[in-house]
Amino acid sequence: xxxxxxxxxxxxxxxxxxxxxxxxxxxxxxxxxxxxxxxxxxxxxxxxxxxxxxxxxxxxxxxxxxxxxxxxxxxxxxxxxxxxxxxxxxxxxxxxxxxxxxxxxxxxxxxxxxxxxxxxxxxxxx
Amino acid sequence: xxxxxxxxxxxxxxxxxxxxxxxxxxxxxxxxxxxxxxxxxxxxxxxxxxxxxxxxxxxxxxxxxxxxxxxxxxxxxxxxxxxxxxxxxxxxxxxxxxxxxxxxxxxxxxxxxxxxxxxxxxxxxxxxxxxxxxxxxxxxxxxxxxxxxxxxxxxxxxxxxxxxxxxxxxxxxxxxxxxxxxxxxxxxxxxxxxxxxxxxxxxxxxx
Numbered sequence: 001x002x003x004x005x006x007x008x009x010x011x012x013x014x015x016x017x018x019x020x021x022x023x024x025x026x027x028x029x030x031x032x033x034x035x036x037x038x039x040x041x042x043x044x045x046x047x048x049x050x051x052x053x054x055x056x057x058x059x060x061x062x063x064x065x066x067x068x069x070x071x072x073x074x075x076x077x078x079x080x081x082x083x084x085x086x087x088x089x090x091x092x093x094x095x096x097x098x099x100x101x102x103x104x105x106x107x108x109x110x111x112x113x114x115x116x117x118x119x120x121x122x123x124x125x126x
Numbered sequence: 127x128x129x130x131x132x133x134x135x136x137x138x139x140x141x142x143x144x145x146x147x148x149x150x151x152x153x154x155x156x157x158x159x160x161x162x163x164x165x166x167x168x169x170x171x172x173x174x175x176x177x178x179x180x181x182x183x184x185x186x187x188x189x190x191x192x193x194x195x196x197x198x199x200x201x202x203x204x205x206x207x208x209x210x211x212x213x214x215x216x217x218x219x220x221x222x223x224x225x226x227x228x229x230x231x232x233x234x235x236x237x238x239x240x241x242x243x244x245x246x247x248x249x250x251x252x253x254x255x256x257x258x259x260x261x262x263x264x265x266x267x268x269x270x271x272x273x274x275x276x277x278x279x280x281x282x283x284x285x286x287x288x289x290x291x292x293x294x295x296x297x298x299x300x301x302x303x304x305x306x307x308x309x310x311x312x313x314x315x316x317x318x319x320x321x322x323x324x325x326x327x328x329x330x331x332x333x
Contacts, residue, residue: 049275053246056214056272060239065232069215073268104215112266 009040009106009123016044027051028058035103036067040121046074046097055101071107073117074099145192146204146332149252151245151277153269154181154211156258157289159188161315162208166190168321174208180224182238184210187248197325202332209248210241212269249276254283254332256324261288261296261312266304274305283331286310287324292317 012034022030028051034041047055052074059070075098100110100117111118150158162174175188188208195202216238221231255277259265277284286305288298292314302310311327313320 049272049279052268052272053249053276056212057243057246059214060216060242063216063235063239065218068217068219069213071268072214074271104217110268111264112268112271114266 007123009121010038012039012041014041014043019043019045024054025058028055031055031101032058032062032070035070035101036062038103038106038123040100040102040106040119043099043101045099046076047072047099067103067105069104070101071104071110071119072099072101073110073112073119075112075115075117144203146202146328147207147251147253148204148328148332149207149209149248149255150258151209151249151255151273152211152258153260153267154213155179156211156260157315158211158258159184159208161256161258161287161289161313162188162190162206164315164318164321165195165324166193166206168318169193169195174206181220182211182213182216182234182241184208185234185237185241186210187244195325195328197322197329200329202329204254204328204332207248207252209245210238212242212245212273213238214269216242246276249273249282250280252282254285254328256285256287256328257308258287258289258315259301261290261298261301262293265301270305274308283333284308285324285327285331288312289315291319 019027031041052072055072063069098117100119102121106121106123107119108122109120150162152158159175159177163177166172166174170190170193172190174190175184177183187210190206193204193206195204216235218231218235221234222228226234257270257273259270274284286301286308288301288310290296291298291312298310298312309327309331311320311324313324
C-alpha cells in the first residue's frame with residue numbers, strides 16, 4: 001500500500017541534548033544518516049566552522065547517483081568571539097544558535113541573513 | 127615565539143625570502159582560475175589552468191610555484207594555489223546539461239568530490255588566502271561563511287576578492303556589508319581591472 005505521506009517533507013527538530021553526546025565523526029554520521037532518509041533537520045545549535053568543513057568533507061564522501069549532497073545554513077545567535085561567550089564555552093556551556101540542514105534534492109534554496117534563514121523545499125511527486 | 131614563526135623571522139633576517147603559499151578559495155564558478163591565470167600571466171607569462179563555464183572544471187589543486195610579484199617597492203615570492211571550488215552538493219545530472227555522457231558526468235562528479243575534500247585539507251597549509259566571490263551573486267552563503275570561518279580559526283590572513291566587476295549586475299557593496307571584518311578588493315580577473323590593487327593588498331596583508 002502506498003504511504004499517504006510519501007510525497008510530504010519531513011522536518012525533524014533536534015534538541016542540543018542529543019547532539020551533546022555526539023562528537024566528531026559520530027555527530028557527522030548521525031546528521032548525514034538522517035538527511036539520507038530525506039529529512040530536513042533543524043538543530044538547536046550552531047555548528048562550528050571546523051564542524052561545517054568536516055560535514056562538507058563527509059558529505060563529499062557520501063555522494064552517489066542517489067544522494068547529491070546537502071544544503072546547510074547556520075545561525076550563530078551570539079558572537080562567539082566575546083569574552084563572555086569564550087568563558088561559557090570554556091565551562092562547557094552553549095552560546096545558542098541554530099542549524100538548518102537537508103538533502104539538496106529537497107531544498108531548492110536557502111537564503112541566509114545574519115539573524116534569519118529562509119528555506120524553500122519541494123518534493124517531486126513520485 | 128612558536129618555532130615556525132621563529133624560523134620565518136630567522137630566514138627573513140638573514141635575507142632568505144619566504145615563499146608565501148597563496149590559496150585561492152571560493153565556490154565553483156567564482157572565477158578563481160581566471161584570476162589565478164591573470165596573476166600568473168602578469169608575472170610568469172604562463173597560465174595556471176583551464177577555464178570553463180562548466181562547474182568544477184578545477185578538480186585538483188593547481189600550482190604555479192615561485193611567482194615573484196613586485197609592488198610598491200616590495201618584492202614577494204609566492205606559490206599560487208588555485209583550489210577546486212568548495213560546494214556542499216555535486217549532482218552528476220548537472221553535467222549532463224553541458225553535453226557530457228552519463229558515464230563522463232558521473233566520473234566528473236566523482237573527481238569533483240575529491241577536489242572539494244582536497245581544497246578543505248589545504249586550508250591548514252596556506253599562508254594567505256584570497257576568497258574569491260562572484261560580485262553578481264549573494265555572497266552570504268554557507269560555503270563562503272565556512273571558508274572564512276575556517277581561515278579565521280587558523281589566523282590566516284584573508285583578502286576577499288569581489289570578482290567579475292566587469293559585469294553590469296556586479297554589486298560589490300553586498301560583499302563589503304556581508305564581511306566587514308576583512309579587506310575587500312574589487313577586481314575583474316577577466317579584464318584585469320583593479321588587479322594592481324590586489325597585488326598591493328597581498329603585499330600588505332600577507333605573512
